[in-house]
Amino acid sequence: MIRVVLVEPEGEYNVGFIARLCRNFDVKELYIVRPKCDLEQAKNFSAKGLEYLSKAKIVNNLNEALQGVDVSLSTSSIADSQGDMLRKSVTPEEAAKAFGDRHVALVFGRESVGLTREEIEMTDFLVHIPATPDYPVLNLSHAVGILLYEFWKLRRKETRPKVSQ
Amino acid sequence: MIRVVLVEPEGEYNVGFIARLCRNFDVKELYIVRPKCDLEQAKNFSAKGLEYLSKAKIVNNLNEALQGVDVSLSTSSIADSQGDMLRKSVTPEEAAKAFGDRHVALVFGRESVGLTREEIEMTDFLVHIPATPDYPVLNLSHAVGILLYEFWKLRRKETRPKVSQ
Numbered sequence A, B: 001m002i003r004v005v006l007v008e009p010e011g012e013y014n015v016g017f018i019a020r021l022c023r024n025f026d027v028k029e030l031y032i033v034r035p036k037c038d039l040e041q042a043k044n045f046s047a048k049g050l051e052y053l054s055k056a057k058i059v060n061n062l063n064e065a066l067q068g069v070d071v072s073l074s075t076s077s078i079a080d081s082q083g084d085m086l087r088k089s090v091t092p093e094e095a096a097k098a099f100g101d102r103h104v105a106l107v108f109g110r111e112s113v114g115l116t117r118e119e120i121e122m123t124d125f126l127v128h129i130p131a132t133p134d135y136p137v138l139n140l141s142h143a144v145g146i147l148l149y150e151f152w153k154l155r156r157k158e159t160r161p162k163v164s165q
């Protein structure tokens, strides 16, 4: 069971697209920590994910957004190659394999400055989506889409009915 | 080597985001067939992918956009479960494994109506991103992001330097 957590998202198109992605990949919960954009405007981009915006839990801090999950994963466009990171990052694939069957929070940062070190420290693991070292900074909602897709692939394999014959 | 082909894209934010994704995942070529939106506006969403918009090849039909590639893959939110598709669809993973080392065109359709049957027929294979059967229709640029990510993962595995020790 997946909870998507957005920390201070700034772009209404991103929030709207994320609501749509939540529907596409059957996410159970959407939490938004101190939204910095207009959630009404976001509805213009949510297509059939609209209800995720009406039902989103708006909370005051990341701690609240992490209540009740088994494991929390923060995300960053910066991998751990410099060795000066808080924790070694895992790939989306590794994260899905390790935690796909748990109640997991996927935590995404601000378009402008990502997550703070304090926020990353509050989570159990850090996920980095591999991309060109030259410019690995994805747009927020596209990072969300890739994570949800990896988790979906795994759930799909596990639940796909066996064809007997 | 990857060529991204967009057929009649309608949203400038999508085209801008796709330019950014092209940079994130080191795409070589971006072709746009009869753009239906303002490419200048798209630049507001392209971040460091800006140069892909300036260098994009604008062409008049899909046939032109497919010149010179080894293999072409169209994409659709509709899988082949009904048995009435032109061709059986493959997953992004299967496509990347089969064609990741070729010069491949990835062809994406209009936000409103996708690709026509004729356009799908012009390509060699059809790719469907697995998502909830209830609503598998991703937003255009998010579908592009997931495909590029799968192809990138494979290239990364193949080119990652071996650590000896």
Ligand SMILES: Nc1ncnc2c1ncn2[C@@H]1O[C@H](CSCC[C@H](N)C(=O)O)[C@@H](O)[C@H]1O
Residues within 6 Å of the ligand: A075, A076, A077, A078, A079, A084, A085, A086, A087, A109, A113, A114, A115, A116, A117, A120, A126
């Ligand atoms: N230990 C760590 N592991 C992974 N990413 C980290 C990290 N420490 C910092 N970062 C990344 O660096 C970003 C900013 S950390 C603070 C630096 C400053 N606010 C700035 O943006 O320049 C975080 O959002 C996170 O993405």
Ligand SMILES: Nc1ncnc2c1ncn2[C@@H]1O[C@H](CSCC[C@H](N)C(=O)O)[C@@H](O)[C@H]1O
Residues within 6 Å of the ligand: A075, A076, A077, A078, A107, A108, A109, A110, A111, A112, A113, A114, A115, A127, A128, A129, A130, A131, A136, A137, A138, A139, A140, A141, A143
């Ligand atoms: N390659 C990548 N891997 C994992 N998450 C990524 C990512 N690229 C972007 N994101 C997600 O998208 C959010 C906005 S991008 C933040 C960029 C910001 N300039 C910074 O300094 O961090 C990030 O906080 C993260 O949640």
Ligand SMILES: Nc1ncnc2c1ncn2[C@@H]1O[C@H](CSCC[C@H](N)C(=O)O)[C@@H](O)[C@H]1O
Residues within 6 Å of the ligand: B075, B076, B077, B078, B107, B108, B109, B110, B111, B112, B113, B114, B115, B127, B128, B129, B130, B131, B136, B137, B138, B139, B140, B141, B143
């Ligand atoms: N699940 C999925 N798998 C593969 N491509 C998808 C997808 N969801 C969206 N796309 C891509 O995004 C484009 C716009 S979505 C098109 C939706 C349209 N209502 C239709 O009838 O098809 C599609 O043409 C395809 O290129």
